[in-house]
Amino acid sequence: MFSDELLARFLDASSRGDVETVSVLMSRSTELLNQRGEQGWTALMLAARNGHFDVAKVLLSHGCDTSGTNRSGQTAADVAQFWGNLHIARLLASVPDPVPDLRRLLPDRAGEEPDTFFNREFLDRMSVKRSDSEWLDSKRASPDSVFLLFHKLNPLVSSGAGETRLCKLGAPGVQELLKNGDTVVVFLGVERQEKQEKEDNLVAWFALDTEDDPTEFLKTEDPGCFFLPGAMPGLLRLSDDDAGVVAQARSVLAWHSRYRFCPTCGSATKVEEAGYKRTCLRAGCRSLQGVHNTCYPRVDPVVIMLVLHPDGNQCLLGRKKTFPPGLFSCLAGFVEPGEALESAVRREVLEESGVQVGPVQYLSSQAWPMPSCLMIGCHCVALTTDVTADENEIEEARWFTRQQVIDALVKDKRAVFNMPPRQAIAHLLLKHWTGFNANL
Numbered sequence: 121m122f123s124d125e126l127l128a129r130f131l132d133a134s135s136r137g138d139v140e141t142v143s144v145l146m147s148r149s150t151e152l153l154n155q156r157g158e159q160g161w162t163a164l165m166l167a168a169r170n171g172h173f174d175v176a177k178v179l180l181s182h183g184c185d186t187s188g189t190n191r192s193g194q195t196a197a198d199v200a201q202f203w204g205n206l207h208i209a210r211l212l213a214s215v216p217d218p219v220p221d222l223r224r225l226l227p228d229r230a231g232e233e234p235d236t237f238f239n240r241e242f243l244d245r246m247s248v249k250r251s252d253s254e255w256l257d258s259k260r261a262s263p264d265s266v267f268l269l270f271h272k273l274n275p276l277v278s279s280g281a282g283e284t285r286l287c288k289l290g291a292p293g294v295q296e297l298l299k300n301g302d303t304v305v306v307f308l309g310v311e312r313q314e315k316q317e318k319e320d321n322l323v324a325w326f327a328l329d330t331e332d333d334p335t336e337f338l339k340t341e342d343p344g345c346f347f348l349p350g351a352m353p354g355l356l357r358l359s360d361d362d363a364g365v366v367a368q369a370r371s372v373l374a375w376h377s378r379y380r381f382c383p384t385c386g387s388a389t390k391v392e393e394a395g396y397k398r399t400c401l402r403a404g405c406r407s408l409q410g411v412h413n414t415c416y417p418r419v420d421p422v423v424i425m426l427v428l429h430p431d432g433n434q435c436l437l438g439r440k441k442t443f444p445p446g447l448f449s450c451l452a453g454f455v456e457p458g459e460a461l462e463s464a465v466r467r468e469v470l471e472e473s474g475v476q477v478g479p480v481q482y483l484s485s486q487a488w489p490m491p492s493c494l495m496i497g498c499h500c501v502a503l504t505t506d507v508t509a510d511e512n513e514i515e516e517a518r519w520f521t522r523q524q525v526i527d528a529l530v531k532d533k534r535a536v537f538n539m540p541p542r543q544a545i546a547h548l549l550l551k552h553w554t555g556f557n558a559n560l
């Protein structure tokens with residue numbers, strides 16, 4: 121701490137150009153550096169006003185802030201310019217503003233939208249049709265329509281030629297389930313057409329989930345079909361073409377399986393809008409007034425970020441206890457209510473690693489249907505570099521060099537860690553930062 125008297129002496133010395141007193145007082149209390157006097161002027165502004173070059177230099181060498189303004193909105197550089205002290209104005213102009221400088225470490229944004237796993241959409245969702253029950257009924261009965269079946273949220277697939285593909289069933293294949301009034305059938309959309317087709321010719325896709333024992337069902341179907349076991353890493357085996365429609369279907373079906381009853385009053389609900397809404401059946405329930413977010417499928421935003429070291433050559437990665445051995449990935453965390461993405465990035469990084477973050481830049485996003493996350497991928501630059509991992513969540517967090525990331529990307533024998541799989545947006549954030557464009 122410092123007294124008012126000490127501050128007055130410090131500002132007076134700066135204003136008079138008394139370098140020696142300025143240095144002595146600063147060694148007694150570094151907090152004086154950016155303090156303001158009664159007129160709202162800092163020592164640097166006073167030195168700039170009165171042309172004291174040496175005082176300005178000493179203040180700068182102690183890391184004095186150059187961006188603060190006085191009550192007229194002038195920085196120290198503006199003051200120097202205004203009073204004709206151009207040598208000081210030039211000195212101040214040559215001091216880089218730390219934040220824009222760190223911004224230069226952020227990689228260029230991608231020119232094209234990356235083709236990220238789970239994001240590829242070949243259906244037109246046609247949300248206007250969700251309330252057209254006549255049209256939906258005709259499509260549910262149509263022999264051309266495609267039904268995707270899930271068992272406890274695991275999709276029915278078949279394997280062949282090194283690929284895991286969705287089994288596309290026709291209405292007869294799922295007729296027993298369709299007869300059951302409790303089965304939720306979600307309308308996913310229609311296949312996109314090269315040329316404008318008549319509505320009757322559009323191929324509609326639906327998804328449904330069963331919790332019943334599927335053994336009998338599997339006997340009657342193609343013997344190569346099976347339910348993909350376990351969401352992770354099971355879903356990552358899907359072909360790139362199928363992953364997007366599974367992301368959509370699985371997230372909506374997971375919502376139905378978890379939100380059977382009205383979250384506001386606990387009453388029974390009915391399914392509407394072709395599986396995109398659940399409405400409370402109790403007259404007078406608060407959820408029936410206005411738009412209620414409990415009635416619609418949820419999306420949970422998660423920020424995932426590659427933290428760059430201020431030296432520009434290292435990045436921060438962490439390991440959760442549940443990760444396979446050797447795997448390090450980007451830090452990530454749920455966005456909290458009332459929080460901007462930038463704040464969520466800074467808070468989660470600080471919580472999980474103790475590192476403070478400055479500039480944040482969005483790169484791209486990814487649907488992550490486990491059960492319903494939206495991963496928001498960012499790069500950001502650290503202001504501090506000491507790492508203290510939050511032991512509850514993270515087993516280890518540390519800095520890796522660009523070369524170490526490239527070694528892991530190309531699976532070189534020198535690699536000191538394993539990359540997250542190519543299907544995860546963490547992989548894209550790392551690859552984008554290295555600027556490594558080979559098709560890995």
Ligand SMILES: NC(=O)C1=CN([C@@H]2O[C@H](COP(=O)(O)OP(=O)(O)OC[C@H]3O[C@@H](n4cnc5c(N)ncnc54)[C@H](O)[C@@H]3O)[C@@H](O)[C@H]2O)C=CC1
Pocket residue numbers: 420422424449450451452453454468486488490493495513540544545546547
């Ligand atoms: N695609 C990718 O590359 C990656 C995806 N992820 C996904 O991001 C998710 C979030 O990352 P975490 O580090 O686990 O988050 P986190 O750092 O916020 O911690 C998770 C904890 O937050 C709490 N939490 C707060 N809101 C929650 C909500 N809406 N749903 C569930 N838990 C909530 C729970 O206590 C949970 O254990 C993961 O569950 C995972 O699915 C995570 C890393 C990589």
Ligand SMILES: [Mg+2]
Pocket residue numbers: 451452453454468472513
């Ligand atoms: Mg986390």
Ligand SMILES: [Mg+2]
Pocket residue numbers: 452453454468471472513
């Ligand atoms: Mg966290």
Ligand SMILES: [Mg+2]
Pocket residue numbers: 453454468
């Ligand atoms: Mg969190």
Ligand SMILES: [Zn+2]
Pocket residue numbers: 382383384385386387400401402405406407
């Ligand atoms: Zn209700």
